[in-house]
Amino acid sequence: MTDTLTAVRTAPPDIASPAEGADSPADVVLRVEDVRIRNPHTGVEVVHGVSFELRRGHVVGIVGESGSGKTLTCRAVLGILPRLFEVSGGRIELLGRDVSTLTPREWTHLRGTSITAVFQDPGSYLNPSVRVGAQIAEVLRVKRRLRRREAKARALELLADVRLRDPQLVYRQYPHELSGGMLQRVLIAAAISLEPQVLIADEVTTALDVTVQAEILDLLLDLKMQHGLSLIVVSHDLAVIAQSCDEVLVLRDGHVVEHGPTDGILFDPSHEYTRLLIDEHNNYGLDRFRTDDAAPADSALEARGSRHVA
Amino acid sequence: MSHDGDGPLVDVEHLNVSYGAGRDRTQVIHDATFQVAAGESVGLIGETGSGKSTLARAVVGLVKASDGRVRIAGEDVTGFGLSQWRDFRRRGVIQYVFQDPLRALDPDLTIEQSLSEPLQVQRRLSRQQIRDRIVFRLEQVRLDAALLSRFPGELSGGQRQRVLVARALATEPRVLILDEPVSALDAANRVAVLEILNTLRANGTSLVFISHDLGSVAGVTDRVIVLYRGELVETAATTDIVNRPEHPYTRLLVGSAPTLSSGAIDRERRAELRRLLETS
Amino acid sequence: MIRRILRLPTGRFAVAFLLVIAFLAVFGPALAPFDPLQGTDDTLAHPNAEHWLGTDYLGRDVLSRILAGSTISVLGAVQVALIALLVGAIPGILSVYLGRTFEWFTLRFVDTLIALPFLVFAVAMTALLGNGIPQAMLTVGILVSPLFYRVARAATLSVARSQYVEAAMLSGASTGWIVRTHVWSKVLPPIAIALANTMGIGFVVVSSLTFLGIGVQPPAPTWGGVLASDLGYLNYRPYAPLFTTALIMVTVWAFNLLADVIRDVAGESGRALFAEQDSGKRSKKNDATREPAVASA
Numbered sequence: 001m002t003d004t005l006t007a008v009r010t011a012p013p014d015i016a017s018p019a020e021g022a023d024s025p026a027d028v029v030l031r032v033e034d035v036r037i038r039n040p041h042t043g044v045e046v047v048h049g050v051s052f053e054l055r056r057g058h059v060v061g062i063v064g065e066s067g068s069g070k071t072l073t074c075r076a077v078l079g080i081l082p083r084l085f086e087v088s089g090g091r092i093e094l095l096g097r098d099v100s101t102l103t104p105r106e107w108t109h110l111r112g113t114s115i116t117a118v119f120q121d122p123g124s125y126l127n128p129s130v131r132v133g134a135q136i137a138e139v140l141r142v143k144r145r146l147r148r149r150e151a152k153a154r155a156l157e158l159l160a161d162v163r164l165r166d167p168q169l170v171y172r173q174y175p176h177e178l179s180g181g182m183l184q185r186v187l188i189a190a191a192i193s194l195e196p197q198v199l200i201a202d203e204v205t206t207a208l209d210v211t212v213q214a215e216i217l218d219l220l221l222d223l224k225m226q227h228g229l230s231l232i233v234v235s236h237d238l239a240v241i242a243q244s245c246d247e248v249l250v251l252r253d254g255h256v257v258e259h260g261p262t263d264g265i266l267f268d269p270s271h272e273y274t275r276l277l278i279d280e281h282n283n284y285g286l287d288r289f290r291t292d293d294a295a296p297a298d299s300a301l302e303a304r305g306s307r308h309v310a
Numbered sequence: 311m312s313h314d315g316d317g318p319l320v321d322v323e324h325l326n327v328s329y330g331a332g333r334d335r336t337q338v339i340h341d342a343t344f345q346v347a348a349g350e351s352v353g354l355i356g357e358t359g360s361g362k363s364t365l366a367r368a369v370v371g372l373v374k375a376s377d378g379r380v381r382i383a384g385e386d387v388t389g390f391g392l393s394q395w396r397d398f399r400r401r402g403v404i405q406y407v408f409q410d411p412l413r414a415l416d417p418d419l420t421i422e423q424s425l426s427e428p429l430q431v432q433r434r435l436s437r438q439q440i441r442d443r444i445v446f447r448l449e450q451v452r453l454d455a456a457l458l459s460r461f462p463g464e465l466s467g468g469q470r471q472r473v474l475v476a477r478a479l480a481t482e483p484r485v486l487i488l489d490e491p492v493s494a495l496d497a498a499n500r501v502a503v504l505e506i507l508n509t510l511r512a513n514g515t516s517l518v519f520i521s522h523d524l525g526s527v528a529g530v531t532d533r534v535i536v537l538y539r540g541e542l543v544e545t546a547a548t549t550d551i552v553n554r555p556e557h558p559y560t561r562l563l564v565g566s567a568p569t570l571s572s573g574a575i576d577r578e579r580r581a582e583l584r585r586l587l588e589t590s
Numbered sequence: 591m592i593r594r595i596l597r598l599p600t601g602r603f604a605v606a607f608l609l610v611i612a613f614l615a616v617f618g619p620a621l622a623p624f625d626p627l628q629g630t631d632d633t634l635a636h637p638n639a640e641h642w643l644g645t646d647y648l649g650r651d652v653l654s655r656i657l658a659g660s661t662i663s664v665l666g667a668v669q670v671a672l673i674a675l676l677v678g679a680i681p682g683i684l685s686v687y688l689g690r691t692f693e694w695f696t697l698r699f700v701d702t703l704i705a706l707p708f709l710v711f712a713v714a715m716t717a718l719l720g721n722g723i724p725q726a727m728l729t730v731g732i733l734v735s736p737l738f739y740r741v742a743r744a745a746t747l748s749v750a751r752s753q754y755v756e757a758a759m760l761s762g763a764s765t766g767w768i769v770r771t772h773v774w775s776k777v778l779p780p781i782a783i784a785l786a787n788t789m790g791i792g793f794v795v796v797s798s799l800t801f802l803g804i805g806v807q808p809p810a811p812t813w814g815g816v817l818a819s820d821l822g823y824l825n826y827r828p829y830a831p832l833f834t835t836a837l838i839m840v841t842v843w844a845f846n847l848l849a850d851v852i853r854d855v856a857g858e859s860g861r862a863l864f865a866e867q868d869s870g871k872r873s874k875k876n877d878a879t880r881e882p883a884v885a886s887a
Contacts, residue, residue, distance in 0.1 A: 001352075210566050213566065213568070214566035234364065237568060243569075277497055280500065280504075284530060288529050289548060290569065292449050370760060401758055408757065416752075417857070419772075426760060431758075431761050432761075463861065464865075491775070
């Protein structure tokens, strides 16, 4: 922990400080109550009542395919619903404040400092003609009023925090020079740069190779522990959610068809869609081959040494 | 389906593929050797840039190999010229299902026209016979014949992918190569396609799956070949690959895949494996 | 394709108008009520019952001159378009298949042509090659061919590297089959559009050249020539330039309109356009309400 970090942490409370009285350890940082989203021009409702509570330091998972309403729900929580849609019912409380009462200016202040997100296609969230380090530094200069040199130093720290092996090198690179996994780390670095309390990860690993996926998920969970982040992880893959989340919501066509603790859902799903997802892994995925007690024999291999077998 | 002979259906020996010339020459595939037996289902697994698609393309002649030998159904296709490839392909022994169904179907042709193409090119069947065949194939992939008059743009992603499989099956191939067949699909469609492929497998068609994610195709494969940086680093029965992986990359692969049961290895192990891979 | 063009009202208008122009080109001179070269004493007459558009400074019937001059204008425009098509499209398509060197040379050649001002060059060429519309049109055709080169090349490239062509190859399709089945339908619409636009350009070029007196020996009637002589006598007949100007303008506009229509009805956008229309008709019959597509969440 550097001095800068401490300084940022103890900065005077900004507009988005939690409402008075909500400072118990298990406090709820985000409360979504029966949120409904619709297209006001056609009157068609696309999200039919999503509810969940995100507690500090916890991870909530949302499983859903495209068209299920998962991204719209995330966008509603961030206040960035596309103009075509509006929240037509329910309530969203971020750090104790009802977001429908927020002015655009207050929203702008909240975003990044209290709640932030990382999405699926990292390349499209970065300016292709600016080096990535500068883009992170820019966030710090604008939002935290850091000076150029401080911003650069902090950005380098963040790049190290997201476990990029050579932060100095990455700092100077353009987006097209980085792989998908590295780009996603850069975006995560930018996302945590303002020390938010809630991070939404919407299909962040979907376009990445499976080996890189695991690392990114690990990174998010580590950051959660180190920084006290609360996470919302969104994915179409139930296994990704199962590995990282305490609590799961399954969305289908805008409805929450399943909601509960992860283990409960996996062992006793109540909806057939959830069962479909579970069966898919059990019939076609690695779960089919794993015997219950098989740790993937790494310790056994240690003894043999790692020979390459062609 | 009966198979003649006891040789492998696909026999690749010491295949090398490189791009560019002189200073810019990059070797993409190093000395690849593997076989696919009749009726066998094999997963060719590797990360992006490992060369898995290139390898498959080299086997079917879309990419020129710089060295090595490829035999398909007993016929040596190495060094085939364009017209030889054309004649061989018209036999319909080996077919390829592309990854992106939107780009693999001509947007200006109806589904019927796209499906009929492999059979029309063969010039063996009458129009009515072709129509009967493709309707049968559509049923096989659980699509309605009403889709024949539609254009690809009017179909959903899952339907398009199934059309691609139906098109590949038109000539009753003995080997089917599928490049990420389910990655772009939602759960219901994934299961449907995997079930169809399983049925094919039961009927004796050899399948070769190309994927970066072992978890997506493990259940339909008998054997797995792992490709890392252009080299085949491990090959074993799927069960063995999953439960007793040996090569560091295989261990990393198997350990990274998210599963419902516990079994993924933890972060330290993964970091260790990566270090091992770097130094090897 | 033609059927689809005729489905749109703008398409019907453009085709109808251009057919009229073509008709004039063929039958114009025969339809002229008076001998276009025959001067009379009735000079600079205003439009009347005998001379519908009046007479020019030599007493020649303006309507007859315009009708007679239509042949040259249309022929000139067609010449430009055809030459540009042949000189541009064929190398354009070939450049995709004939290897790097051919591609490099043709691209550089084409880039050079683009840099040259075609009207000025055309004038210069007539000085060199002789004073005639065909020579001028040949020059302009060559100078305008880069458009066809680029259009044909781009269309062919997009098809040649596509996966559906690979899939066809994997089924053992011959090159001829691939061109007939896949390439042709993609290359034809852009070329047709370029053709329509180029004919419009050709029209303007012919009119400009004949306006300057280049390419035709007076007293042969041309639209540009009529316009030129009209401008000399504006005090007497100030409205006179309107006739030829309007004619040239509307013809060029019809060509551009046709190009737009082809663009709208070809390919994916064309199917979407007609699908909307067809389902709109269907739903009016069934009185069903349509819900717009919900954006994916």
